[in-house]
Amino acid sequence: MRKAQIGATTALALHSLCAADLATGYWLSHSLYSSSLITHPAPTLRILTVCEAPVVIVMFSWLRRDHDRCSFIKALARGLIGLPIGALINAFGAIVLGAPVGLKYWPATIYWSMLMSLFTFVPAACVFGASKLDWQQILSYSKPSNIVDYMLSVPAHGAIIGAWLGAWPMPLDWERPWQEWPICVTYGAIAGHLIGMLLSPVLIFLHRRHIRTKTE
């Protein structure tokens, strides 16, 4: 089990890499195409997705659970397959919750769900593959045995809760451009994801200490 246990600092470093990547993507879209999320949601979301995808997939493939049976390439492939599947699930969830379905929203919805998939589904797909037990475990928190579990679960839940909260300003009659779908939802998701990434090293650190005191 090589690299099965990584420390809180490593987790923090990896998370900061993700965050820096997101920031780079945003800066790129801003400077290269002078488009922000508010003025051009779909292209900006596309750039963010393109920037984020390789980093996330490579990083979590490296952290894959079954190192012995699964090669790095296979984990990469799992991530790539997971991206559209996760996007479909996220888009479906958004539509159930009330996202608009009009034709003009389709590009933004597609790129938004890709980004959400990168925040939530793809990391777990890279790490676990199709192992049902692991998926159940990560959803139930019943046995937070592994450090990687924290790295997967906390930012993903953060992104979903953030997106959920981000949808609340949408019906208000302030008539601001950012109230459009999916702008404020994206802001909420990114904010929640970042908070989750900050929180997960802290939880890992606490978890480590807890185990240490237990063993002592």
Add this chain to the structure above:
Amino acid sequence: MRLKAAAAAVLCLHCLGVYLFTRGFLLTRTELSASSRPSDLSRCPCSSASASASASADLHLPRPGWTPPTVDRVLILVVDALRFDFVAPSSLFQHQHQHQWMDRLSSLQHVASSHPLSSRIFKAIADPPTTSLQRLKALTTGGLPTFIDVGNSFAAPAIQEDNWIHQLVTTGRRVVMMGDDTWTHLFPHHFNHSYPYPSFNVKDLHTVDNGVAQHLMPWLYREDWDVLIAHFLGVDHAGHIYGVDSQPMVQKLEQINALLQNVIDIMKSQKHLLNTMLIVMGDHAQTLNGDHGGGTSEEVETCLFAWMPRSLPSSISSIFDSSTCGLGLNGKNICTSTMQQLDFAVSISALLGIPFPFGSIGRVNPELYALSPGSWDPQWLPASFYQDPRSDLKTWKNNFAHVLCINSWQVKRYIDSYSATSVMGFPSDDLHYITKLYNEAQSRWSDSKNSPCKPENGTINEFSDFLLSFATLARSAWTEFDLKLMGVGLGIFIISIIFHLFVFERAHSLSNVYDNKTQKSSNHLQIYVAFLLVAVRAVSFLSNSYILAEGRVANFLLATTAIGSIRSSLVYGKIKKHDLVFLILIILIRFGIEKGMSKQAATNPFLNYDSGSDFDLKWLPSLFEGHDFVTLLSEVSPMIILFLLSFLSCKYITCTVDSRYIRWVVTVGTMLSYLFIATFWLSERSFAPKMVYVIGLSLFVLNFVLRYLGILEKGETVQRLRTLALVMVSAWSPTILILLGKQGPFAVLVCIFAGWSIISSKNKGLLDDFKMDPISVMQWSLLAICLFYQTGHWCTFDGLRYGAAFIGFDEFKVVRQAILLFVDTFGISHILPIFSLPFLVTIPNSSSSKGRDKTVIFLNLTQVYLLYGLITAITTTFTVLCVAIQRRHLMVWGLFAPKYVFDAIGLLLTDLLICVSALYYC
């Protein structure tokens, strides 16, 4: 037994709370249908014997009235949303900056400064709500607008109360109207000529104004009119779109100014207009953003300008108030006065010499009255009066005192009539005081007629005193909230919630005693989650946007719980069929809600719902447009779903109900009802719906009879409860279905499947099957709200589906049609969900259903009902709280008050249905 008592107690508390809060919040005024008639004057004590004789003689004249007309014609130019500082000289507002919109109506200022004795600028104070329709109603009837004008009108906008337009028509005057089509809605058959233009399109600044300008000038040269009303809308629209401080507003004012200058020139030159009074007025004002509707000084301080081409006696200056004056454009002094818009109706009636409108409570404005030449004319005074030809002023005061006397008599008559007929009259102390004032004034008046020295000033003051006191009283009764009553009502709501919580907690702990398992903590967690959802929903009512989007908010929360339950399905096994079905149903419900919202946006000015961009599934039908099978599909699909429904209910009844006879009766009744519904849709025969109602009602009554004869008592507890619930739902659903129309089968089908999904998805292996699951109850309540909006209802009075009231009946009878409308509005969102709540604790095919203790099941049922009632009570209490907080909000009458009415009725209905269910099931 416990549930019955608790439900009855909660119902009583809520009734009391709703009654008190409504008394304080919803200002009610009863519209009286009586009209003033010219012959009524003979009963007025103001006229002496000879005067009344002359009045009755007047009846034979072509223009009968109460007072002689003092002007020949009146030309009323209404400029919508005219601010006072549009007209008054800017030097009056020295503490403010000079704005570009000021001093633009220079033609009026020139007239005011060059004819100080025959023209006047008034600051006219309007009573809120400052919306055009309410203002026009108040300006013509002379009354005060309130939230509920209890009248005979059933959603028809035409004015039923007495008003001066009506008086003009009955006394044979010719009225011409041009401009805003609101006038023709209010007075459909009154105008000799009318040139209405649509007022809805706010973005259109010019159509109305140009149309008025085109017709106004030719009419000024004609002589065949007595009153001409021209209503300009451009200023209002420019304010709404661009705001007051904008170039389009300045241009609009310049255009109006040129038009006014034109009118003034014509009036100066034409001989037949010499005795014509020109009135330029606003119906309300606006804020700098162009908003209006509320009661801030910016919105209520509008303007009234009056001018008489003929010169008037110079002693008029002593009548005018000269305290607020400023320098006009040409350096001359311009003085302004203040008047209440309430006084407009009676003042104009006095000027034109028509009977004062029956419901008018204003006072004839002395300054406006003095501007008419006839009021200085000694000719028409009763002969018994001592006349001093040298003193114009004295004559005028005599005349005015006489008019005020008639005015007071008319108001007193209205007070007496109102107190005798209305449900909520005035406080008796105040009435006594008012009556005393009136009697004193009257006795002084009759004294003065006989005594040689006439203290007219005293008489005028006493009558004015009476009229002003009554206006104050009426304002407080009709337009001011009673905060004390509102507070007490709210307090009772909170007490009832505490009581409700206490009872629920008792039932909950009792069930935990019976239930010796260790599932307590997880059940507590679920209760917290359920209350968190309730809290989120409740807090959302603070904002008008969330009230408008309530259906979508409920749908959002329902979807959240569904996604949460899928997550727990994943944790404890795999995703079940019903989880996915529920998600798809939520999407279907959501499209229904959005369709309803786009329908609502067409009528609701507050709802800014862009149906074109958000819900542009229009490309879907347009793909098939023109194809016959689409129309065929829309015709046939309700039938197919109806057939499916009858099949489903038949099957479920056969496999649930044990007793053969009951099974037979219920099946036949249901089948017959569905058959009649199909007949009605195919042939539009009106007997079919009546049969459906009869079958539904007789099944409902039969259920109770059987229940109390003990026939439905057989079988096991769970089985029995399920039978009872099924029979009850079968009795109600055909009626609700037919009232909902063609969308009914689909809505009921969605309702059934969503209910099935909720029931099957509860208790994720954690709890045993009969334990109450708070999340399911919460989902049940959210589903009920979603169904309300999905079936095309919304919480305003124009959202009521009036068509449903006439299914099966052609003629209108208040009680019958109101009941049908009520069942349509609350059927699928209250009656069906509450009667079907027992299904939540009686899941079929569960292994542990055998041998369960009867007490435990009833305890769970009690908990379910208590929790459902509690959820409704908490949300309604928050609605009440938000309405109380937002009572000065711009949309309080448009949005918050209707929401309060719907929620309060919904809450009382919920409590009542829970009581009925407690009687029936327990």
